[in-house]
Amino acid sequence: MAAWARAVRGLLLDVSGVLYDSGGDGGVPIAGSVEAVRRIKASGLKLRFCTNETQATREKFVKKLQGMGFDISVDEVTAPAPAACRILKERSLRPHLLVHNDLVPEFAEIDKANPNCVVIGDAAENFTYANLNEAFRVLIGMEKPVLISLGRGRYYKETDGLKLDVGAYMKALEYACDVQAEVVGKPAKMFFESALAEMGVPPQQAIMIGDDIVNDVGGAQRCGMRALQVRTGKYRSVEALRPALRGGNRGKRGSNCR
Known part of the structure; x- marks a missing residue:
């Protein structure tokens, strides 16, 4: 395991497109996502659900996710x-x-x-x-x-x-x-800084996981975090070829989780 991975203390997790696909009767969990959240929490890592969800209050949003089987509470959500x-x-x-x-x-x-x-x-x-x-x-x-x-x-x-x-x-x-x-939502630096402060974890010890190469990966990198892009949700292979940052550190790109 790489040294940086051993130093990770917290995860920032996007929701729509990473944990579930929205639409229909409220959404469908992505295969393995409910178990993944359970394992993250059991690992002792600090976890923050970071969403740009603006079609519902946090209370209603969390209730929907709980109905899908996710272990999540309102005070764990940055919105x-x-x-x-x-x-x-x-x-x-x-x-x-x-x-x-x-x-x-x-x-x-x-x-x-x-x-x-x-x-x-x-x-x-x-x-x-x-x-x-x-x-x-x-x-x-x-x-x-x-x-x-x-x-x-x-x-x-x-x-x-x-x-x-x-x-x-x-x-x-x-x-x-x-x-x-x-x-005020992703990819604003203030958004990520707020989530990190709520976890009490510095950016160097946190990883952002999302499906958006610009708002999730690029925004997190500009805040000093590492970031992973999952191949679910809005992910398209053509986007993996684009720099996560524009006008910034072009040497850092989002990793793609298989």
């Missing part, structure tokens, strides 16, 4: 919505929400009157022209537009195929309003 709420409170921001209906309860304690920013997540069917245009009008009417995105993923996999993710719609608003979005 974008709670991080966004902290930012909104700290900066006295009042959001116009363009998010999935099931995520709205996460923002129950946030003042949303007279919005002075826009928060965008994976709104799924709520990504209509009318809703996107309403978010555009809120932003374009501000002297200094503030756009907060709960991720910047390009696409994700459900049981019926690949689906456009929040990043595509975030880019549309960025372009239309000439604004740079503040990303």
Whole structure:
């Protein structure tokens, strides 16, 4: 065993595409994933479930995973919505929400009157022209537009195929309003730093495991971690040829787990 592997104290584990494929009646566990989580916990390694899930509250998300047989609790999950709420409170921001209906309860304690920013997540069917245009009008009417995105993923996999993710719609608003979005989900450095702090493990002693070469692998590497890309979920062999980092340390690439 390599010296770096012996020094590992914690794992950051992506969920959708790594533990299960979403869609259908809520999702289907990937073969061996329930047992893998059980073995990780039995090993004594610290574990953090890191997700860009923005179609449900953490409570509902965890309940779904528990129903699939996973040993997981809410306090083991790092997700974008709670991080966004902290930012909104700290900066006295009042959001116009363009998010999935099931995520709205996460923002129950946030003042949303007279919005002075826009928060965008994976709104799924709520990504209509009318809703996107309403978010555009809120932003374009501000002297200094503030756009907060709960991720910047390009696409994700459900049981019926690949689906456009929040990043595509975030880019549309960025372009239309000439604004740079503040990303609070993966691959933002703040997201990974928060997960590491919650585990009490330094980046040099942690590994990120995910199916996204940019958001999971690249984001973790920029934070000083090692990362592994699994060949499930959104993984496609063509992506393995791309550098995980753009404009950074091009000598480090995500490993591919067989």
